[in-house]
Amino acid sequence: MGKVYEATVTAPVNIAVIKYWGKRDSALILPTNSSLSVTLSQDHLSTRTTIRASPDFTIDRLWLNGVEEDINASKRLVNSITTSRKLREALEEKQKQDGIPAESVVPLSQWKIHVCSENNFPTAAGLASSASGYAALVSALGTLYELPQTTSELSRVARVGSGSACRSMFGGFVAWQAGMADDGHDSLAVQVADRQHWPELQALILVASDKKKAISSTAGMQTTVETSSLFAERVRTVVPQRMEAMKAAIAKRDFEAFAEITMRDSNQFHAVCLDTYPPISYMNDTSRAVAGLVHAFNSARGRTAAAYTYDAGPNAVIYALKSDMRDLVELFTYCFPREDNILPDAFYPDPFGIFDSPEQAGHRLTDPVVSKLASTVGKYSAGSVRRIIHTEVGDGPRVLPVSQSLLNDVGMPKRARE
Amino acid sequence: MGKVYEATVTAPVNIAVIKYWGKRDSALILPTNSSLSVTLSQDHLSTRTTIRASPDFTIDRLWLNGVEEDINASKRLVNSITTSRKLREALEEKQKQDGIPAESVVPLSQWKIHVCSENNFPTAAGLASSASGYAALVSALGTLYELPQTTSELSRVARVGSGSACRSMFGGFVAWQAGMADDGHDSLAVQVADRQHWPELQALILVASDKKKAISSTAGMQTTVETSSLFAERVRTVVPQRMEAMKAAIAKRDFEAFAEITMRDSNQFHAVCLDTYPPISYMNDTSRAVAGLVHAFNSARGRTAAAYTYDAGPNAVIYALKSDMRDLVELFTYCFPREDNILPDAFYPDPFGIFDSPEQAGHRLTDPVVSKLASTVGKYSAGSVRRIIHTEVGDGPRVLPVSQSLLNDVGMPKRARE
Numbered sequence: 022m023g024k025v026y027e028a029t030v031t032a033p034v035n036i037a038v039i040k041y042w043g044k045r046d047s048a049l050i051l052p053t054n055s056s057l058s059v060t061l062s063q064d065h066l067s068t069r070t071t072i073r074a075s076p077d078f079t080i081d082r083l084w085l086n087g088v089e090e091d092i093n094a095s096k097r098l099v100n101s102i103t104t105s106r107k108l109r110e111a112l113e114e115k116q117k118q119d120g121i122p123a124e125s126v127v128p129l130s131q132w133k134i135h136v137c138s139e140n141n142f143p144t145a146a147g148l149a150s151s152a153s154g155y156a157a158l159v160s161a162l163g164t165l166y167e168l169p170q171t172t173s174e175l176s177r178v179a180r181v182g183s184g185s186a187c188r189s190m191f192g193g194f195v196a197w198q199a200g201m202a203d204d205g206h207d208s209l210a211v212q213v214a215d216r217q218h219w220p221e222l223q224a225l226i227l228v229a230s231d232k233k234k235a236i237s238s239t240a241g242m243q244t245t246v247e248t249s250s251l252f253a254e255r256v257r258t259v260v261p262q263r264m265e266a267m268k269a270a271i272a273k274r275d276f277e278a279f280a281e282i283t284m285r286d287s288n289q290f291h292a293v294c295l296d297t298y299p300p301i302s303y304m305n306d307t308s309r310a311v312a313g314l315v316h317a318f319n320s321a322r323g324r325t326a327a328a329y330t331y332d333a334g335p336n337a338v339i340y341a342l343k344s345d346m347r348d349l350v351e352l353f354t355y356c357f358p359r360e361d362n363i364l365p366d367a368f369y370p371d372p373f374g375i376f377d378s379p380e381q382a383g384h385r386l387t388d389p390v391v392s393k394l395a396s397t398v399g400k401y402s403a404g405s406v407r408r409i410i411h412t413e414v415g416d417g418p419r420v421l422p423v424s425q426s427l428l429n430d431v432g433m434p435k436r437a438r439e
Numbered sequence: 440m441g442k443v444y445e446a447t448v449t450a451p452v453n454i455a456v457i458k459y460w461g462k463r464d465s466a467l468i469l470p471t472n473s474s475l476s477v478t479l480s481q482d483h484l485s486t487r488t489t490i491r492a493s494p495d496f497t498i499d500r501l502w503l504n505g506v507e508e509d510i511n512a513s514k515r516l517v518n519s520i521t522t523s524r525k526l527r528e529a530l531e532e533k534q535k536q537d538g539i540p541a542e543s544v545v546p547l548s549q550w551k552i553h554v555c556s557e558n559n560f561p562t563a564a565g566l567a568s569s570a571s572g573y574a575a576l577v578s579a580l581g582t583l584y585e586l587p588q589t590t591s592e593l594s595r596v597a598r599v600g601s602g603s604a605c606r607s608m609f610g611g612f613v614a615w616q617a618g619m620a621d622d623g624h625d626s627l628a629v630q631v632a633d634r635q636h637w638p639e640l641q642a643l644i645l646v647a648s649d650k651k652k653a654i655s656s657t658a659g660m661q662t663t664v665e666t667s668s669l670f671a672e673r674v675r676t677v678v679p680q681r682m683e684a685m686k687a688a689i690a691k692r693d694f695e696a697f698a699e700i701t702m703r704d705s706n707q708f709h710a711v712c713l714d715t716y717p718p719i720s721y722m723n724d725t726s727r728a729v730a731g732l733v734h735a736f737n738s739a740r741g742r743t744a745a746a747y748t749y750d751a752g753p754n755a756v757i758y759a760l761k762s763d764m765r766d767l768v769e770l771f772t773y774c775f776p777r778e779d780n781i782l783p784d785a786f787y788p789d790p791f792g793i794f795d796s797p798e799q800a801g802h803r804l805t806d807p808v809v810s811k812l813a814s815t816v817g818k819y820s821a822g823s824v825r826r827i828i829h830t831e832v833g834d835g836p837r838v839l840p841v842s843q844s845l846l847n848d849v850g851m852p853k854r855a856r857e
Contacts, residue, residue: 250703251710254672281716285668288718292669296710298703299734306724316717 026129027073028164029426032156032418034066034148035059035188035195036224036338038283038330039263040290042238043246043256049205050097050184053246054260057196057213057267058188059340061224062415063141065372068150070138070157071427072165078133084427084434085138085154092136101158101182106130108178109166129166136161137427137434142410148226148336155179155186160418172417176210192216192416194271196264216414219274221342223373226410227353229307229335238333241294241301248298255293260286276342280328283340284315287330303333307357307405311337314356314398318349321394343373346411348391350375353409354383355395360404369409444547445491446582447844450575450836452484452566453477453606453613454642454756456701456748457681458708460656461664461674467623468515468602471664472678474615475631475685476606477758479642480833481559483790486568488556488575489845490583496551502845502852503556503572510554519576519600524548526596527584547584554579555845555852560828566644566754573597573604578836590835594628610634610834612689614682634832637692639760641791644828645771647725647753656751659712659719666716673711678704694760698746701758702733705748721751725775725823729755732774732816736767739812761791764829766809768793771827772801773813778822787827 035058043053081102083092093099110130117126138157140150159179162168168175176187180197188195193215200208245252263282270278294301304312308331315329327341327349341349350369359368365379376382386392429435453476461471499520501510511517527548534544556575558568577597580586586593594605598615606613611633618626663670681700688696712719722730726749733747745759745767759767768787777786783797794800804810847853 250677251669251672251707251714254669259668284718285716288716289669289714292710292714295713296707298699298706300702300706300730302727305727309720309723312718 025073025423026075026127026132026165027071027423027426027428028161029069029071029421029423030157030160030164030418031063031067031069031421032153032160032189033060033063033192033415034150034153035185036061036330037185037188037332038279038340039260039267039286040332041185041197042242042290042293043252044184044242045199046203046205047243049208050180051205051208052184052197052199054256055197055199055264056185056188057194057264058185059194059222059224060189060192060216060415060417062412063419064415065410065412066142066148066153068138068140068153068157069421069425069427070136070154070161072134072136072158072161073428073432074129074132074134074165075432076132078135078432081133081136083136083138084437086140087434087436089437097155097182098158101155101178102134102162104178104181105159105162105166105168108168108170112166112168135428135432139427139436148228151183152186152189155182156189156418158182159186160190160420164420173209173211177205177208180205180208180210190417193218193414196268213268214271216416219271219414221274221344222276223341223343223346223411223413225339225341225346225349225353226412227311227337227339227357227406228408228410229305229311229337230404230407231305231335236301236303236333241297241333244299244301245293245297249293249296251296252293255289259289277325280325280340283328283330284312291331303335304331305335307401308335308337310401311339311353311357311406314352315339317394317398318352318391321390343413346373347375348388350382350409350411351386351388352391352395353406355386355400356398357401357406358383358403360407363404363407367408369411372411375411443491443841444493444545444550444583445489445841445844445846446579447487447489447839447841448575448578448582448836449481449485449487449839450571450578450607451478451481451610451833452568452571453603454479454748455603455606455750456697456758457678457685457704458750459603459615460660460708460711461670462602462660463617464621464623465661467626468598469623469626470602470615470617472674473617473682474603474606475682476603476613476615477640477642478607478610478613478634478833478835480830481837482833483828483830484560484566484571486556486558486571486575487839487843487845488554488572488579490552490554490576490579491846491850492547492550492552492583493850494550496553496850499551499554501554501556502855504558505852505854507855515573515600516576519573519596520552520580522596522599523577523580523584523586526586526588530584530586553846553850557845557854566646569601570604570607573600574607574836576600577604578608578838582838591627591629595623595626598623598626598628608835611636611832614686631686632689634834637689637832639692639762640694641759641761641764641829641831643757643759643764643767643771644830645729645755645757645775645824646826646828647723647729647755648822648825649723649753654719654721654751659715659751662717662719663711663715667711667714669714670711673707677707695743698743698758701746701748702730709749721753722749723753725819726753726755728819729757729771729775729824732770733757735812735816736770736809739808761831764791765793766806768800768827768829769804769806770809770813771824773804773818774816775819775824776801776821778825781822781825785826787829790829793829
């Protein structure tokens, strides 16, 4: 058996603190405004992808979480793969021009590929996996094809797959520069600060149960661009100011400024959704209860100690410093009790050891002020928050050893489901 | 017993289709933008107020729904009464100047008053009664004092009591002109069209149950003025355009235009509330479900056949033409079932005879398309809508005969509660 040409990588999820909403070019996925996000730890949330290229493969194939999908069904997926192949093809051409003997130039760009991808978090968690998914795809192709492009340059390839995926190409704090060019060459991700810059920053994801089917963000954001009479003002004046203020807050590790801008921008994103016709609403009563509790917690603390942000769904992401996390976790697990049939450790896995035992979650309130707040607020109906994920700022895509491959020796998934 | 100086009036509720939100002067209640409302029928929603002035009264007294309140507790109430007394005083002065013998000039401005006020709708309905209440107060004082001012001029007095009350001084379709002057003399209500102009227009009020305490609109709107970065754009460009478009739609009885502007403006009002910091949200999941159902109904109809609007609370007000009301009532009573312990006629009194019997409410779906929509949507949890009030466009304040007085011969409430 000849040499195996394969790459396995993992890529992280990112949560925007300055929101991306609205495209100026839907085909190239060029945004109406810049955005900024925090990359979350891959220990808790990540997509792993193995891609192998082989002259023995007759067609491109794709498996997502063990189930084969039609790789040509998604135009965006085809775009990302085709763009990567073109970059590889250019590299092979250059190698030949540089006098490398043709037989030593591996024609990977001409070979079919098998793509196998898995998330380490349940789809039930209701977390958008397209960002980590496309970042993993492009990182794996970049590694497999030995592309010379920088990560920022490769982030353009991830962008054409799924806009916010470009931000998952870096760890830490990442800006997606909207850019000006029609061809989108300047619409890419840049790292604002790496994960080591602010190690105290942590995040909680409160997964809210929701009956109603969410509106697709792809369709929703264009309706906003076309119908909201307030959206242009957000793009023209508000976001540019917030991008600068947010970068400054991160540079200074000024949590209060970071938190207030984060909450204001999340609220404004949902405000322009509501100003859309017909209106779009992603937050539900649970989302609003969580936001209200965060403001109440901040009042009780006498400072902005926590920030919420919501994407195109009811789940809340809470940012806070490590030193405030114990009280926040105690408050949320108390006020949003788990359903009886969910084991405590499934409801809140407690990776940072907040509780001595899983059973304490929802029962212990250490800080007297927080305890007073909790009893004032009371408990919301059990199960309105289905799961709480506690994580921190993380690094960018990782290349894994061949032992971590998702494909077996003949290039088929090791774990396949029918 | 000498002549009794007394007036009894009723005044209507009004529901804005272009929303009032934000003051440029809190003391005089001068708004940041003009607004426009529809006056609803007093047969279903009104405040009745009797005011008597007598030299025998030692202090001003006030009874609301049978319970005595401190008449000096509310600065706004004192303002309205004081302003009215000054107008009466000026009238008395003029009468003297005109040579009317002093003994024939009744010094009503110097006498204390008894004010007795009752709403014909349960407070439980959660409907703001300040508009009808202050309009009734000022109308009664204007009648009692025989003030020569026009209704528009008197609407300024109602305005200093409660901003939107100025719009309840007229029937039909009413604009509150924001005005420019610092003293507020040009910030008053004018009638755009009377109730006879568009007799086909009707309204449904869906009273939604709500756990959480609402934010006071007085406090809330100023926080929006101070913190929303989108609010200025609404005031500067959006509302002025919508005021003109709405007046044109009413003049032409163009329901589809009327309905779309109404929904867009309600959504934008709640959008700027959400863009406020900390955010304000008045709509809950039931409110959003009702709005979604209205858009679904319009899609099923293939035209904009109904419009929703929401004020500072979760209740929905639905505007539609009489010809679409049967299907709307059948749809809402089906999708938002009453709680078992509420009698059908209390849930939906059916003043226009939609159903042959109260028991049909929630069970009959005549139109096949609406029936299909209803079964697709299904039923929301019982009691999420507590009551449905069906009404129509109504007239302005009415002066009632002495037989309708709320005060007995000694000037005390006929119906008093302890």
